[in-house]
Amino acid sequence: MSDLTRTTLTRAELIEAYHQMVLIRRFEEKCKELYNARKIGGVYLHLYNGQEATGVGAIKALKPTDHVITAYRDHGIAIAKGADVKRLMAEMFGKRTGVSGGKGGSMHLADVNVRMWGGYAIVGGHLPLAAGIALKSKYNDDGEVVLCFVGDGATNNGYFHEALNLSSVWDLPVVWLIENNLYGMGTPVHVASGQPELHKRAIAYGMKDYGRVDGMDFFAVYEVTQQAVEYARTTGPVLIEAITYRYEGHGVSDRIYMKRVEEMQMFQQRDPLIVMQTKLREMFPDIEPELAKVEPSVAAIVEEAVRFAEASPVPTAEDLTRNVYA
Amino acid sequence: MAEKNIPMREALRAALREEMIRDERVFVMGQEVGAWEGTHKVTRGFLDEFGARRVRDTPISEMAIAGAAVGAAMAGLRPVAEIMTINFAFLAFDALINHAAKVRYMFDGQFKVPMVLRCATGWGNQATATHSHTPEPVFAHFPGLYLGCPSTPADAKGMLKAAIRDDNPVLFTEVIALYPKPGLVPDDPDFVLPIGKGDIKRAGKDVTIVAYGRGVEWSLDAAEMLAREGISCEVIDVRWLRPLDLPLIFESFKKTNRCVVVEESLPFYSFGSEIAAQLQEHMFDYMDAPIKRVSAMDVPLPYAKEIELMALPDAHKVVAAVKEII
Numbered sequence: 001m002s003d004l005t006r007t008t009l010t011r012a013e014l015i016e017a018y019h020q021m022v023l024i025r026r027f028e029e030k031c032k033e034l035y036n037a038r039k040i041g042g043v044y045l046h047l048y049n050g051q052e053a054t055g056v057g058a059i060k061a062l063k064p065t066d067h068v069i070t071a072y073r074d075h076g077i078a079i080a081k082g083a084d085v086k087r088l089m090a091e092m093f094g095k096r097t098g099v100s101g102g103k104g105g106s107m108h109l110a111d112v113n114v115r116m117w118g119g120y121a122i123v124g125g126h127l128p129l130a131a132g133i134a135l136k137s138k139y140n141d142d143g144e145v146v147l148c149f150v151g152d153g154a155t156n157n158g159y160f161h162e163a164l165n166l167s168s169v170w171d172l173p174v175v176w177l178i179e180n181n182l183y184g185m186g187t188p189v190h191v192a193s194g195q196p197e198l199h200k201r202a203i204a205y206g207m208k209d210y211g212r213v214d215g216m217d218f219f220a221v222y223e224v225t226q227q228a229v230e231y232a233r234t235t236g237p238v239l240i241e242a243i244t245y246r247y248e249g250h251g252v253s254d255r256i257y258m259k260r261v262e263e264m265q266m267f268q269q270r271d272p273l274i275v276m277q278t279k280l281r282e283m284f285p286d287i288e289p290e291l292a293k294v295e296p297s298v299a300a301i302v303e304e305a306v307r308f309a310e311a312s313p314v315p316t317a318e319d320l321t322r323n324v325y326a
Numbered sequence: 327m328a329e330k331n332i333p334m335r336e337a338l339r340a341a342l343r344e345e346m347i348r349d350e351r352v353f354v355m356g357q358e359v360g361a362w363e364g365t366h367k368v369t370r371g372f373l374d375e376f377g378a379r380r381v382r383d384t385p386i387s388e389m390a391i392a393g394a395a396v397g398a399a400m401a402g403l404r405p406v407a408e409i410m411t412i413n414f415a416f417l418a419f420d421a422l423i424n425h426a427a428k429v430r431y432m433f434d435g436q437f438k439v440p441m442v443l444r445c446a447t448g449w450g451n452q453a454t455a456t457h458s459h460t461p462e463p464v465f466a467h468f469p470g471l472y473l474g475c476p477s478t479p480a481d482a483k484g485m486l487k488a489a490i491r492d493d494n495p496v497l498f499t500e501v502i503a504l505y506p507k508p509g510l511v512p513d514d515p516d517f518v519l520p521i522g523k524g525d526i527k528r529a530g531k532d533v534t535i536v537a538y539g540r541g542v543e544w545s546l547d548a549a550e551m552l553a554r555e556g557i558s559c560e561v562i563d564v565r566w567l568r569p570l571d572l573p574l575i576f577e578s579f580k581k582t583n584r585c586v587v588v589e590e591s592l593p594f595y596s597f598g599s600e601i602a603a604q605l606q607e608h609m610f611d612y613m614d615a616p617i618k619r620v621s622a623m624d625v626p627l628p629y630a631k632e633i634e635l636m637a638l639p640d641a642h643k644v645v646a647a648v649k650e651i652i
């Protein structure tokens with residue numbers, strides 16, 4: 001559990017972080033609703049509900065000039081890194097105004113302006129890209145760090161091994177953050193991983209191991225990531241494992257997760273939004289009015305995003321063939 | 327302009343070296359590129375000249391070599407990554423196809439991927455089934471990637487420089503059997519041959535022979551033999567499988583009305599198939615004979631010399647194919 005006195009974030013920054021977590025939650029709920037209403041298309045929609053504290057806590061530990069890259073469960077990460085919510089929603093709708101021009105979809109959200117390098121839908125595929133982006137920083141000695149989110153399931157393909165090892169032998173400034181949400185699709189971690197304490201993989205690469213952190217607790221994630229980022233900036237790659245939970249299952253087609261009632265209840269009792277509210281109230285007894293403003297503000301942002309997305313044009317035949325090559 | 331008579335490996339080395347001198351962002355990475363000086367000695371002397379920052383030995387991690395090159399290129403460096411031979415590039419297939427070739431499109435132009443992946447290619451010397459691939463057409467299947475394969479030292483220099491200077495990902499394959507073969511190469515550090523431009527290696531009027539890589543050598547030998555019998559062949563080296571110089575092929579075909587396609591690769595879904603399809607789609611009215619294809623046989627390559635050679639194309643097979651349609 002975290003030590004409240006160690007946070008270096010100001011009250012305003014903490015409220016902003018909480019706001020972002022609520023925004024992610026409501027954004028995802030809206031996506032699900034719109035998917036069911038067939039306004040968002042496709043077969044892939046991987047929601048981030050339940051994991052907000054991990055994404056926001058870790059990204060708040062970065063400088064704006066630092067980099068973020070993740071897998072296909074990327075909506076929350078993109079919001080946390082500061083991508084435009086309207087354009088994220090437009091991407092869900094497959095609109096020309098989407099962050100990826102309507103060509104990437106839910107799994108491929110990137111916004112180069114805020115150094116969000118994208119969601120990547122080949123499990124593990126973005127890990128060597130993270131190493132490459134970090135190599136740029138090492139090569140240019142520019143002091144920037146790459147935060148790479150990794151699914152628990154992704155720790156089992158070759159990309160994980162090759163990318164982590166390469167980052168270690170080259171001392172690259174990468175924070176590898178495993179989001180252990182207990183499952184890769186329907187497969188529990190202990191069924192897929194010989195060593196289910198995933199952070200211990202660090203030992204194999206001679207890499208600094210920051211251990212396990214409670215991924216439902218913003219403060220815990222923030223603190224450990226902050227230390228990890230500083231280590232990465234000055235010394236080399238690190239590994240963190242955050243224990244978290246996805247409330248909506250793997251994707252919209254997942255029907256198994258709904259049977260895991262007890263487990264779900266256990267995590268929901270420690271819901272990231274509730275945990276953070278409780279801590280904020282402890283820290284700032286007079287914070288209630290600020291907290292009360294969050295939901296209405298978020299609702300307005302989500303509504304506006306949906307309006308923007310609905311009103312936006314679809315891509316054209318020219319868009320279809322543009323940007324295959326530079 | 328001064329020229330030197332040097333082997334292809336030296337021409338490649340000159341291209342790489344000149345580009346590293348010209349542009350600080352260009353660096354090499356791969357297995358044994360440093361102290362070993364490259365499996366094929368293309369990076370001879372580089373570690374001493376440029377240092378370990380720009381001449382980066384990697385672990386035996388093909389997925390990470392290709393993937394990290396993608397990330398580094400997206401982030402603004404210009405990696406020239408090396409995979410020892412194309413046989414091992416199958417391990418990098420995902421990074422090349424799903425990421426190098428896709429990230430620009432998928433994120434609608436937010437990123438460029440100015441990387442080159444160099445691979446030695448080709449059979450010979452009883453290298454056997456796993457070590458004798460020439461799968462260029464497989465990689466050339468995918469939009470988003472360029473693929474070049476030079477047949478002469480001068481082309482090697484001009485094409486590699488073009489690949490390094492281009493903002494798109496290029497798979498650059500180098501025929502092992504051609505590394506030691508000499509040819510005249512311009513000294514000019516700005517000798518750059520445009521991407522996608524083929525070359526008429528021998529002018530003729532009766533039959534068009536289309537080839538790339540080592541196929542060019544067999545085609546020229548065949549043309550020489552056929553000339554003695556009064557048959558005039560035009561030999562086109564496409565140099566790039568993607569983008570493919572179809573106008574050059576079409577112009578020649580309009581004159582000869584006959585075509586033989588020569589490749590070191592396999593016959594199914596091949597280079598020859600593509601050229602034949604293009605000709606029948608676009609040049610049907612000029613066609614006086616079936617398009618002939620000369621390729622390796624549709625078997626894995628065996629060890630024993632006698633049957634290895636039986637499975638492979640050569641100048642005599644090209645001669646026979648030409649005679650069938652003349």
Ligand SMILES: Cc1ncc(C[n+]2csc(CCOP(=O)(O)OP(=O)(O)O)c2C)c(N)n1
Nearest residue numbers: 073121122123151152153154181183184185
């Ligand atoms: C290379 C590859 N194999 C399989 C899949 C199919 N797939 C998509 S997500 C997934 C599970 C990944 O789980 P995890 O890494 O734990 O991420 P999470 O979904 O829990 O965020 C699988 C098997 C894929 N996209 N890529």
Ligand SMILES: [Mg+2]
Nearest residue numbers: 152181183184
């Ligand atoms: Mg998981």
